[in-house]
Each structure stands twice: as structure tokens, then as C-alpha cells.
Amino acid sequence: MDAKKVHAKKIQLVMDLTALSGELSGMIIDREAETDPSLIPVMQKEAEFLRAGQRDLIDKTHKMQIDILKKWIDDAAKLQQRIVAVNKKIDQAKAAIQEDATAANTAIQVLAIVDELLKLLGPFLL
Amino acid sequence: MEKQGVLWWNRGLRWALLLLAVGLLAACAKVQPKPFEEFQASVVTARQGIEKVSGELVQTGWQEMGEVYATKDMRTVNKVLRLKFDTANDLAIGPEELQQYIAKADSKLREINQLMYEYATRLKDFALMDALSDSERDSLSTSLGDQILSLSSKVVVLEDTSVIENTKDKSKEKIKILSDNSTKLFQEYLKKKQAGVLIAAIHENQSVVDDYSNKILDYIRLTIAQQIMENYSAQFDRTIAGFNHADKQGRKVIVNNLIVLNETTIKALDLCRTMRSYYAALPQAHADLEKAIGNNKLSVSNVHWLLQQAVALKDMAENTKITLKSNE
Numbered sequence: 001m002d003a004k005k006v007h008a009k010k011i012q013l014v015m016d017l018t019a020l021s022g023e024l025s026g027m028i029i030d031r032e033a034e035t036d037p038s039l040i041p042v043m044q045k046e047a048e049f050l051r052a053g054q055r056d057l058i059d060k061t062h063k064m065q066i067d068i069l070k071k072w073i074d075d076a077a078k079l080q081q082r083i084v085a086v087n088k089k090i091d092q093a094k095a096a097i098q099e100d101a102t103a104a105n106t107a108i109q110v111l112a113i114v115d116e117l118l119k120l121l122g123p124f125l126l
Numbered sequence: 127m128e129k130q131g132v133l134w135w136n137r138g139l140r141w142a143l144l145l146l147a148v149g150l151l152a153a154c155a156k157v158q159p160k161p162f163e164e165f166q167a168s169v170v171t172a173r174q175g176i177e178k179v180s181g182e183l184v185q186t187g188w189q190e191m192g193e194v195y196a197t198k199d200m201r202t203v204n205k206v207l208r209l210k211f212d213t214a215n216d217l218a219i220g221p222e223e224l225q226q227y228i229a230k231a232d233s234k235l236r237e238i239n240q241l242m243y244e245y246a247t248r249l250k251d252f253a254l255m256d257a258l259s260d261s262e263r264d265s266l267s268t269s270l271g272d273q274i275l276s277l278s279s280k281v282v283v284l285e286d287t288s289v290i291e292n293t294k295d296k297s298k299e300k301i302k303i304l305s306d307n308s309t310k311l312f313q314e315y316l317k318k319k320q321a322g323v324l325i326a327a328i329h330e331n332q333s334v335v336d337d338y339s340n341k342i343l344d345y346i347r348l349t350i351a352q353q354i355m356e357n358y359s360a361q362f363d364r365t366i367a368g369f370n371h372a373d374k375q376g377r378k379v380i381v382n383n384l385i386v387l388n389e390t391t392i393k394a395l396d397l398c399r400t401m402r403s404y405y406a407a408l409p410q411a412h413a414d415l416e417k418a419i420g421n422n423k424l425s426v427s428n429v430h431w432l433l434q435q436a437v438a439l440k441d442m443a444e445n446t447k448i449t450l451k452s453n454e
Contacts (some may be wrong), residue, residue, distance in 0.1 A: 002418040018352050022359040029366060058356075064226045067228040068348055072341065076234040079337055083241040086331045090248045094255065097316055114441050 010068055014111040024054040158382070161418040161429040162253035164244040165411060171436035172404050173239045173441035178343070179397060184232045187225045188221045190357065228349050235345055240340055245331070249415070252324060319452045321419045327418045342405045351398045358391045393446045400442055404435045 034040050079106035195203050365383050372380060411428040418429070 004173070007344075011344055012296060015347060015352055015355070018355045018359075022355060025359050025363050029363065033370060035370070065348065065352065066223050066227050068344075068365075069224075069231050071188060072344060072348065073227070073234050073248050075230055075337075076341055077336065080238055081239055082334050083238070083245055086327065087241070087245055087248055088326055089330075090245075090252060090323070093327070094252060095320055097255070097323070098278075122181060126257070 007068070007071070010064065014061055014065050014068065017064075021054055021057050021061065024050055024057070030052065033091060135301060158418045159250070159253045160182070161415055162250040164429050164433040165244075165415055166231060166250040168411075168433040169243055169246040171440045172401075173243055175436070175439035176346075177236055177239060178443045179394075179401070179446075180232045180235055180345075183350060184225075187228060187353065190360070191225060228353070231345065231349060235342070238338060238341065249324065249327065252320065253322060253419075280373075324419055325416055327410065329442050332409065332413060336409045339408045340406045343402060344399050346405070347399055350401070351395070354391060354394045354398065357389065361387055363415075390416075390446075393442075397439070397442045397446050398437045400435065404432065404439055407432055407435065418438055432450035 028047045028050045031043040031050070034043040216247060235379060363383065365380060366385060369380050411432040414428045
């Protein structure tokens with residue numbers, strides 16, 4: 001499996017574990033809500049057991065989430081550099097086109113000089 | 127001699143028509159700016175939406191921490207909240223590492239969004255760019271016309287002084303056409319160059335936009351959606367906790383609070399879905415910008431849809447209270 005697929009699976013796992021933790025909350029509340037006095041001690045023990053499991057699950061999920069976030073931050077920094085390079089290239093291309101326009105204006109000025117020269121030389125040419 | 131002058135002009139006119147034909151061909155490369163404007167506007171608008179949601183979630187995270195640890199003993203607060211300074215990589219990380227990393231990722235998200243905004247703005251500006259200002263274009267057209275007229279009339283004068291008056295008026299019109307076309311041709315040359323640069327930039331940058339989009343999609347799932355789910359669960363537990371010991375009125379309040387919490391969470395998750403569909407569609411819309419170059423009739427539906435989606439996203443973000451604060 002390539003790195004991209006592993007990365008996608010890890011993110012899916014974080015979300016699945018978070019959803020599972022939510023379901024565990026519901027199960028814990030069910031047990032804690034028990035009102036039958038004979039069942040309360042058993043249900044309390046079950047709720048405690050489930051709560052400990054949930055804490056462990058949340059802790060492990062957070063650790064996994066942190067690992068993925070560390071990589072996300074590193075990758076985002078690399079992406080930043082790539083976008084900066086692309087933006088620089090566009091700026092350079094824009095400058096080149098503007099240089100062309102400037103060259104055209106220079107050509108007009110050259111033509112004007114030639115025209116002036118011809119005016120001066122006119123009497124001699126005729 | 128008069129015949130020779132007319133022949134000279136016929137030849138000139140033929141060249142002018144040839145140049146005109148080349149000019150018309152080059153005109154096909156004209157850049158259609160609307161999709162670029164819509165693409166840029168969508169990036170700006172979506173950015174406002176996602177950053178609002180992400181910022182609120184980070185804020186909620188810190189508030190939740192405050193609420194949770196306010197009820198703990200001093201030893202726990204000291205253990206949990208005191209930062210540990212890791213001098214090796216210059217990061218201050220406490221036991222509540224996740225919240226720290228989410229805040230750090232939020233800040234990185236804003237940085238890459240800013241760069242993506244700059245990229246989209248550059249593309250738009252480039253598509254709209256007119257290398258020659260109106261005055262420069264006028265001067266180019268007039269000066270070229272005048273100077274070619276001036277120079278060529280001198281050539282005619284040199285050929286035969288007897289035809290000066292007759293030829294000058296006719297040639298003035300012909301030279302005007304020639305000079306106008308030269309200006310157009312030069313403009314088209316610039317436009318063609320502009321279109322070429324845009325096509326190359328979009329092509330080269332497609333992988334960057336793909337990666338950017340994937341990064342944001344990961345961010346939405348890993349932090350925004352995950353935080354919404356986790357906050358919901360914690361908030362639901364806290365709200366329902368006192369139900370058994372509450373009187374009828376108290377229970378009513380708890381139930382109402384749970385309903386409000388559900389509504390808020392459903393809206394927040396809807397917002398996540400809209401964000402997901404926007405960022406999933408971004409790479410295709412970016413690729414479609416290439417089609418917009420040189421095709422004025424093509425409707426770039428993906429880009430247009432993207433803009434609508436971004437507007438919806440921003441509206442939803444403004445109207446959805448992401449902060450899942452205590453309703454107790």
C-alpha cells in the first residue's frame with residue numbers, strides 16, 4: 001500500500017475511533033442511568049470499566065492524531081515553498097511581457113528619430 | 127512612374143492583408159478573464175469560510191480546556207497545563223499536545239491559504255493584464271501610422287514628385303489600415319504570449335493545487351470534523367449527566383439543551399460537507415481554467431459552480447455557531 005493510502009487510512013481510523021468513543025459514551029450513560037437498586041452496583045462497575053477503556057481509546061486516538069498533524073504541518077510547509085516558487089515564475093513572466101511592451105514603445109521612439117533625420121536630410125534627398 | 131507607385135502600394139496592401147490574416151489567427155489565443163475572476167473569487171470566499179470555522183474550533187478547544195480543568199485540583203492543573211519546553215526543535219509542548227498541534231495546524235492552514243489566494247490573484251491579474259496602457263496603445267497606433275505615412279510619402283516623393291498630391295491622400299488611408307493592423311498584431315502577440323504563460327503555469331501548478339486540495343481535505347476530516355464529533359460527545363455527556371437528579375422543569379431544560387446541541391452539530395457537519403465538496407472540486411476547476419483560454423464561448427461550469435459553492439460555504443460559516451459551548 002502506498003504512503004498516500006496509508007495516510008488516508010490513518011485519518012479514517014482517527015475518525016472511526018472518535019465515533020466509537022461517542023458510542024461508548026452512550027453505553028456508559030445507559031449504565032449510569034440504571035435506577036433498579038439491585039442492578040446499580042453491577043452497572044456502576046461496568047460503567048467504570050467502559051470509562052477506563054474510553055479514556056485509553058481517546059488517549060491513543062489523540063496520539064495518532066498528533067502524529068498525522070505533525071506530518072500535515074511538515075507537508076504544508078513544503079507546499080508553501082512550492083506555491084511561492086510558482087508565484088515567482090508568474091511574476092517573472094509578467095515582467096517579461098511588460099518588457100516587450102516597453103520595447104515596442106522604444107521602437108516608436110526610434111521611428112520618430114528616423115523621421116526627424118529624414119526631415120533634416122529631406123532637402124538633400126530631393 | 128505612376129504605375130510603379132500603384133504597384134508598390136498593391137504589394138504593400140497584399141502584405142498588410144497577410145499580416146491581418148496572421149493577426150486574426152493569433153486573436154484565437156485571447157484570454158477569457160471571467161473564469162479566472164470567478165476562480166479567484168471562490169478561493170477568497172472559501173478561505174473566509176474555512177478559516178472562520180477552524181479559528182472558532184481552536185478557540186472552543188481552549189475554552190473547553192478552561193472549563194474542564196477549572197473543576198480539577200491544583201496538582202492536575204499544574205501537570206496538564208504547564209508547558210514543557212523542548213529546546214531541540216523549538217516547540218513548546220505540554221501534555222495537552224493535541225490542542226497545541228491543532229492550533230499550530232490552524233496557523234499553517236492560514237499561511238497556505240494566503241499563498242493560494244496570492245496564486246489565484248496572480249492568475250486573475252495575469253489574465254486581465256493589458257501590457258499596453260490605453261495611452262500607450264493610442265500612441266503606438268498614431269505614432270506608427272504617422273511615421274510610416276511620413277516615411278513612405280518621402281519614398282513616393284523620391285520616386286516621382288509629380289504624383290505627390292494624388293498619392294498622398296490614397297496612401298494615407300492604406301497606411302492607416304497597415305498601421306492599425308500592426309498595432310493589433312503586436313497586441314495579439316502580447317496576448318498570445320500571455321495565454322502561453324497562463325497555460326504553462328496552470329499545467330505546471332496542477333500538482334500543487336491537487337496537493338493543496340488534499341491537504342485541506344485532510345485538515346477538514348482530521349481536525350474540524352473530528353473536533354466537532356469529540357466536542358459533541360463531551361458536551362452531550364455533560365449536559366445529560368444531571369438528568370436523573372433533576373426535577374421535571376430541570377429535565378425539560380436539559381432536553382431542550384440537547385436538542386439545541388444536536389441542531390448546532392448537524393449544521394456544523396453540513397458545513398463540513400460543503401467545505402469537502404468545495405475543496406474536492408477545486409483541482410478540476412483549476413484544470414478547466416486552461417480550457418477558458420482562447421475559447422470565449424466555452425462555459426466553464428466547474429469554475430462557476432465552485433464560486434457558488436464558496437459563497438454557500440461562507441454564508442453557512444457565518445450563520446453556524448461552531449462553538450459547542452456548555453448549554454447547562
